[in-house]
Amino acid sequence: MWNKVQETVKFLQHKGITTPDYGIILGTGLGNFVNQINVDITVPYSEIPNFPMSTVEGHSGELIFGSIGAKKVLAMRGRFHYYEGWTMEQTVFPVRVMKFLGVENLIVSNASGGVNASFKVGDIMLISDHINFLPEHPLRGKNELKFGPRFVDMHEAYSKKEIEKMETVASSLNIKLHKGVYLALQGPTFETPAEYKMVKILGADAVGMSTVPEVIVAKHMGMTVVGVSVITDLGIEGIVEEVSHEEVQKVAKISEKIVGKLVEAYIKL
Numbered sequence: 001m002w003n004k005v006q007e008t009v010k011f012l013q014h015k016g017i018t019t020p021d022y023g024i025i026l027g028t029g030l031g032n033f034v035n036q037i038n039v040d041i042t043v044p045y046s047e048i049p050n051f052p053m054s055t056v057e058g059h060s061g062e063l064i065f066g067s068i069g070a071k072k073v074l075a076m077r078g079r080f081h082y083y084e085g086w087t088m089e090q091t092v093f094p095v096r097v098m099k100f101l102g103v104e105n106l107i108v109s110n111a112s113g114g115v116n117a118s119f120k121v122g123d124i125m126l127i128s129d130h131i132n133f134l135p136e137h138p139l140r141g142k143n144e145l146k147f148g149p150r151f152v153d154m155h156e157a158y159s160k161k162e163i164e165k166m167e168t169v170a171s172s173l174n175i176k177l178h179k180g181v182y183l184a185l186q187g188p189t190f191e192t193p194a195e196y197k198m199v200k201i202l203g204a205d206a207v208g209m210s211t212v213p214e215v216i217v218a219k220h221m222g223m224t225v226v227g228v229s230v231i232t233d234l235g236i237e238g239i240v241e242e243v244s245h246e247e248v249q250k251v252a253k254i255s256e257k258i259v260g261k262l263v264e265a266y267i268k269l
Helices: 002-015 031-036 088-101 160-172 193-201 212-220 245-268
Strands: 022-026 038-044 062-068 071-077 105-114 124-132 178-184 206-208 224-234
Touching (some): 022 031, 031 071, 088 212, 124 212, 160 245, 178 224, 212 224, 224 245
Parallel strands (some): 124 178, 178 206
Antiparallel strands (some): 062 071, 105 206, 124 224
16 A cells, blocks of 8 residues: 555656645535636556556546635545445545655545434535444554554544634635534445434434545555535435435535635635
């Protein structure tokens, strides 16, 4: 892993990607946030050594380097999911690369199903914490101390300071935000009504199929993380409705402009 990360980092540095202030992982339906970026460099995943290829519709598969205001940003337009068949090591590989390119601050976004009765489709939730129900852990196996410690403190996986900053920005833009716990399941099936109920009983406000492995690895390497989730469907008891990936993408795109304004103002602050 160490050698692969260094090879990829050197390749991207040679392309001109150096010391980004923020790394951004753009989830389902949120890929057009790159319109907020003054783009300097675009590198397709297919050209990057050791990178997997995104196989999910709505995940374009490009690494974007540019600026928002005075800040340099490196954005993944499309992420990798465990359910696609990638190993957990491959799923989180880009976060390792971001860190050694100089990223210290990571912004993660996703689409999720809401189980909190106060949520509506299209709402935006700041992730305050998570519950990991994926069948594999990204830190399983021999630990490489060059990346981080064997045992990682997760008491503040999502920075309270950055959450407060995001809330301040949202208030100034008159954007309504919820705050809640995100639970990760493997997928790729959407949850049954009984599973949505389980998620709620376990203490989560939303459920999805990504994000948690990337956040764990970011914390392993000492990065600061803030997470934004778009509620694209509901799993509230008595309101569970038919859902499809196309519907999820459609709702995410409707909320995309709002999320874009929020993240842009957050980075500029």
